[in-house]
Amino acid sequence: xxxxxxxxxxxxxxxxxxxxxxxxxxxxxxxxxxxxxxxxxxxxxxxxxxxxxxxxxxxxxxxxxxxxxxxxxxxxxxxxxxxxxxxxxxxxxxxxxxxxxxxxxxxxxxxxxxxxxxxxxxxxxxxxxxxxxxxxxxxxxxxxxxxxxxxxxxxxxxxxxxxxxxxxxxxxxxxxxxxxxxxxxxxxxxxxxxxxxxxxxxxxxxxxxxxxxxxxxxxxxxxxxxxxxxxxxxxxxxxxxxxxxxxxxxxxxxxxxxxxxxxxxxxxxxxxxxxxxxxxxxxxxxxxxxxxxxxxxxxxxxxxxxxxxxxxxxxxxxxxxxxxxxxxxxxxxxxxxxxxxxxxxxxxxxxxxxxxxxxxxxxxxxxxxxxxxxxxxxxxxxxxxxxxxxxxxx
Amino acid sequence: xxxxxxxxxxxxxxxxxxxxxxxxxxxxxxxxxxxxxxxxxxxxxxxxxxxxxxxxxxxxxxxxxxxxxxxxxxxxxxxxxxxxxxxxxxxxxxxxxxxxxxxxxxxxxxxxxxxxxxxxxxxxxxxxxxxxxxxxxxxxxxxxxxxxxxxxxxxxxxxxxxxxxxxxxxxxxxxxxxxxxxxxxxxxxxxxxxxxxxxxxxxxxxxxxxxxxxxxxxxxxxxxxxxxxxxxxxxxxxxxxxxxxxxxxxxxxxxxxxxxxxxxxxxxxxxxxxxxxxxxxxxxxxxxxxxxxxxxxxxxxxxxxxxxxxxxxxxxxxxxxxxxxxxxxxxxxxxxxxxxxxxxxxxxxxxxxxxxxxxxxxxxxxxxxxxxxxxxxxxxxxxxxxxxxxxxxxxxxxxxxxxxxxxxxxxxxxxxxxxxxxxxxxxxxxxxxxxxxxxxxxxxxxxxxxxxxxxxxxxxxxxxxxxxxxxxxxxxxxxxxxxxxxxxxxxxxxxxxxxxxxxxxxxxxxxxxxxxxxxx
Numbered sequence: 001x002x003x004x005x006x007x008x009x010x011x012x013x014x015x016x017x018x019x020x021x022x023x024x025x026x027x028x029x030x031x032x033x034x035x036x037x038x039x040x041x042x043x044x045x046x047x048x049x050x051x052x053x054x055x056x057x058x059x060x061x062x063x064x065x066x067x068x069x070x071x072x073x074x075x076x077x078x079x080x081x082x083x084x085x086x087x088x089x090x091x092x093x094x095x096x097x098x099x100x101x102x103x104x105x106x107x108x109x110x111x112x113x114x115x116x117x118x119x120x121x122x123x124x125x126x127x128x129x130x131x132x133x134x135x136x137x138x139x140x141x142x143x144x145x146x147x148x149x150x151x152x153x154x155x156x157x158x159x160x161x162x163x164x165x166x167x168x169x170x171x172x173x174x175x176x177x178x179x180x181x182x183x184x185x186x187x188x189x190x191x192x193x194x195x196x197x198x199x200x201x202x203x204x205x206x207x208x209x210x211x212x213x214x215x216x217x218x219x220x221x222x223x224x225x226x227x228x229x230x231x232x233x234x235x236x237x238x239x240x241x242x243x244x245x246x247x248x249x250x251x252x253x254x255x256x257x258x259x260x261x262x263x264x265x266x267x268x269x270x271x272x273x274x275x276x277x278x279x280x281x282x283x284x285x286x287x288x289x290x291x292x293x294x295x296x297x298x299x300x301x302x303x304x305x306x307x308x309x310x311x312x313x314x315x316x317x318x319x320x321x322x323x324x325x326x327x328x329x330x331x332x333x334x335x336x337x338x339x340x341x342x343x344x345x346x347x348x349x350x351x352x353x354x355x356x357x358x359x360x361x362x363x364x365x366x367x368x369x370x371x372x373x374x375x376x377x378x379x380x381x382x383x384x385x386x387x388x389x390x391x392x393x394x
Numbered sequence: 395x396x397x398x399x400x401x402x403x404x405x406x407x408x409x410x411x412x413x414x415x416x417x418x419x420x421x422x423x424x425x426x427x428x429x430x431x432x433x434x435x436x437x438x439x440x441x442x443x444x445x446x447x448x449x450x451x452x453x454x455x456x457x458x459x460x461x462x463x464x465x466x467x468x469x470x471x472x473x474x475x476x477x478x479x480x481x482x483x484x485x486x487x488x489x490x491x492x493x494x495x496x497x498x499x500x501x502x503x504x505x506x507x508x509x510x511x512x513x514x515x516x517x518x519x520x521x522x523x524x525x526x527x528x529x530x531x532x533x534x535x536x537x538x539x540x541x542x543x544x545x546x547x548x549x550x551x552x553x554x555x556x557x558x559x560x561x562x563x564x565x566x567x568x569x570x571x572x573x574x575x576x577x578x579x580x581x582x583x584x585x586x587x588x589x590x591x592x593x594x595x596x597x598x599x600x601x602x603x604x605x606x607x608x609x610x611x612x613x614x615x616x617x618x619x620x621x622x623x624x625x626x627x628x629x630x631x632x633x634x635x636x637x638x639x640x641x642x643x644x645x646x647x648x649x650x651x652x653x654x655x656x657x658x659x660x661x662x663x664x665x666x667x668x669x670x671x672x673x674x675x676x677x678x679x680x681x682x683x684x685x686x687x688x689x690x691x692x693x694x695x696x697x698x699x700x701x702x703x704x705x706x707x708x709x710x711x712x713x714x715x716x717x718x719x720x721x722x723x724x725x726x727x728x729x730x731x732x733x734x735x736x737x738x739x740x741x742x743x744x745x746x747x748x749x750x751x752x753x754x755x756x757x758x759x760x761x762x763x764x765x766x767x768x769x770x771x772x773x774x775x776x777x778x779x780x781x782x783x784x785x786x787x788x789x790x791x792x793x794x795x796x797x798x799x800x801x802x803x804x805x806x807x808x809x810x811x812x813x814x815x816x817x818x819x820x821x822x823x824x825x826x827x828x829x830x831x832x833x834x835x836x837x838x839x840x841x842x843x844x845x846x847x848x849x850x851x852x853x854x855x856x857x858x859x860x861x862x863x864x865x866x867x868x869x870x871x872x873x874x875x876x877x878x879x880x881x882x883x884x885x886x887x888x889x890x891x892x893x894x895x896x897x898x899x900x901x902x903x904x905x906x907x908x909x910x911x912x913x914x
């Protein structure tokens with residue numbers, strides 16, 4: 001969620017009046033040039049709201065691109081690695097996209113809104129790349145980042161909150177599905193998507209109705225213990241759920257200036273998003289080659305002994321450094337100390353025992369700890385309620 | 395079942411040369427040419443009743459002797475009517491400067507200029523010989539280079555070393571700068587400076603002060619290494635070279651189909667599988683070689699949507715804007731140029747009295763205007779080959795710099811006035827020439843693009859500049875004739891080393907394909 005801090009005026013999201021009022025500890029961060037709360041009142045309490053009741057996160061700063069025109073599907077199929085024709089109408093697909101070298105530029109979601117009408121949500125600004133990709137295609141690309149406001153509503157009671165708000169039949173919306181509702185005459189789009197690995201929704205509305213949506217949501221959610229949550233709580237939740245973050249777990253390929261610092265989808269554990277049989281797409285040739293010749297790195301989820309998060313640790317095998325941690329957190333619900341790491345092949349097979357070399361500081365005194373860790377085969381937080389349809393009432 | 399082993403798109407000189415080498419190696423090759431005659435820029439054409447002209451290229455001054463020999467072009471009808479012509483810089487006052495090889499002469503030319511030029515010429519020849527070593531091989535890549543590339547690089551490195559410390563450092567110093575500065579520091583005579591400077595900008599969208607023009611000059615010096623100390627003329631015009639190439643191709647078993655325009659290069663799963671012709675006929679072949687320029691090849695024939703974005707982006711950024719036009723005059727009689735005798739009239743005549751004249755001519759084209767006083771490179775081929783015009787009549791052909799690709803309002807409304815302007819310029823050097831004119835033809839960059847299938851009308855299919863040569867030609871990722879589209883190769887002027895009638899892109903591409911064998 002880090003942006004670049006400079007002297008540019010920070011932007012406010014359409015929910016700013018509400019997030020500002022709710023941000024009790026006045027702790028703000030910069031997400032792509034927008035002021036967004038790092039924490040509203042207490043990171044752990046916010047995190048537990050997401051895991052135990054319902055949390056609300058303002059995702060308006062996310063870059064959103066509307067792709068329309070006769071070639072919209074063909075165009076997206078050339079841009080991203082997965083087969084877009086398989087994302088049905090009214091469905092959402094998670095994907096990555098690569099440069100010609102098969103290195104991941106970004107990850108995001110594709111919303112299939114109507115025939116040849118898609119919304120692409122991206123971590124990074126992508127207008128220039130999307131425009132370059134449009135050569136030879138009859139498509140129009142509109143940056144709707146500022147013209148669509150959005151909230152993520154995540155957690156076990158999220159479905160009940162929406163029902164209380166009057167969204168009929170919302171419990172039957174399948175994961176990665178979306179549906180249109182109306183909120184006081186304004187169209188409200190709801191998708192069953194999110195970045196916490198739990199039952200959750202994302203709500204999309206015109207900016208001038210943003211405050212209304214926030215208010216209705218919190219009114220309806222009062223009895224379901226709805227709370228806003230900030231970027232810090234989200235960070236724990238997404239690590240617990242096993243989600244990589246662009247700019248943290250990988251360097252967007254076209255931003256990297258040093259050779260060898262970028263990663264392919266296979267090296268990020270996202271090979272399942274690559275469809276080499278769908279025809280030409282960016283990175284296909286390089287990825288085909290990688291599949292034949294082998295990858296350089298492997299993405300691993302590590303269960304680290306102890307409770308010290310292995311932030312920025314080296315990963316050792318014996319005395320040899322074989323990798324490094326990109327994200328780490330103590331995950332309270334799973335009660336596991338999790339780290340994401342990039343390790344050199346052939347290391348990192350599930351079950352392999354490695355060592356995290358953790359450095360930590362107490363009152364300017366640095367200590368080093370060698371924490372044994374083990375490669376695990378799946379994210380530590382993954383409950384059936386995430387996928388259950390109809391969504392379970394809590 | 396495929397129709398051919400190789401389909402070559404475009405029957406220009408490079409397409410024919412590539413096809414012939416491939417056929418000689420045992421492949422079944424077809425060349426598909428949109429025009430009704432083979433040769434591409436090596437074409438002769440009757441532009442007025444009874445008057446024939448070399449329609450695009452007007453001189454042969456860079457043809458690789460190896461190609462001439464390997465393809466037995468003389469046995470296939472190539473006849474020279476003039477070789478090693480002088481280049482004569484015309485002065486409006488009748489003071490002419492004559493240059494051929496290492497010798498330069500003009501009334502009042504200082505002894506110092508003569509001697510400096512001799513040294514300068516020798517030095518440039520040493521540099522050009524070094525270039526030839528690299529031009530005769532595929533361009534080496536720096537990253538992922540294999541043994542072949544390392545040998546080429548070693549040859550280049552060794553060659554640089556062998557130049558000696560002074561020459562090497564001087565090459566490094568001048569290679570990226572401009573002709574204007576190099577001329578200013580070397581010579582006194584304005585006409586000499588301008589004549590050499592013009593060599594550096596011919597065919598390019600550059601003025602004498604533009605960087606890369608020294609490289610452009612050395613590029614042209616390669617012709618002297620190939621044995622052309624001055625331009626040569628072919629009997630029947632340059633088109634006869636095209637005919638000889640076509641005959642050589644036919645003799646090698648190449649199927650040359652004229653009047654056959656390729657509408658697309660077909661790909662399946664990222665691999666070229668053949669071509670579709672205008673009219674719908676499909677030809678299957680495991681290898682497709684395009685002699686069309688890279689932009690036409692990838693934007694129009696393959697289609698940007700069938701290649702990856704990074705590559706499409708590189709193709710779209712190739713600089714291929716031309717500033718060169720062609721003027722053809724049908725003359726009732728031999729023109730009289732002030733101060734030239736009959737023998738001199740048949741040489742290469744150049745209008746570029748000083749470097750600022752060329753630079754000003756270039757200024758206009760930067761703003762899509764045509765030069766009010768353009769530089770010209772003139773040939774009167776009928777003095778050597780009377781068969782190109784009715785008895786006693788003559789043809790004048792001139793390369794004109796500079797004319798924009800698209801002047802404001804389009805060429806239709808400027809064609810007449812620009813032609814008139816060119817006649818006025820000629821009139822200053824050849825009083826009375828206008829009265830001899832029975833027909834004119836002006837080929838603007840747009841005409842050259844349309845008639846010879848070269849994007850922007852650029853005779854190099856892309857500017858010869860540091861970012862578009864060697865391992866960057868035509869663009870990174872397609873530098874060794876092969877491209878990211880498996881089975882698709884480039885063999886035209888857009889490929890290494892570049893344009894001009896050298897035959898090297900075609901020859902090198904064929905060699906690369908043969909060398910790769912089954913892996914191609």
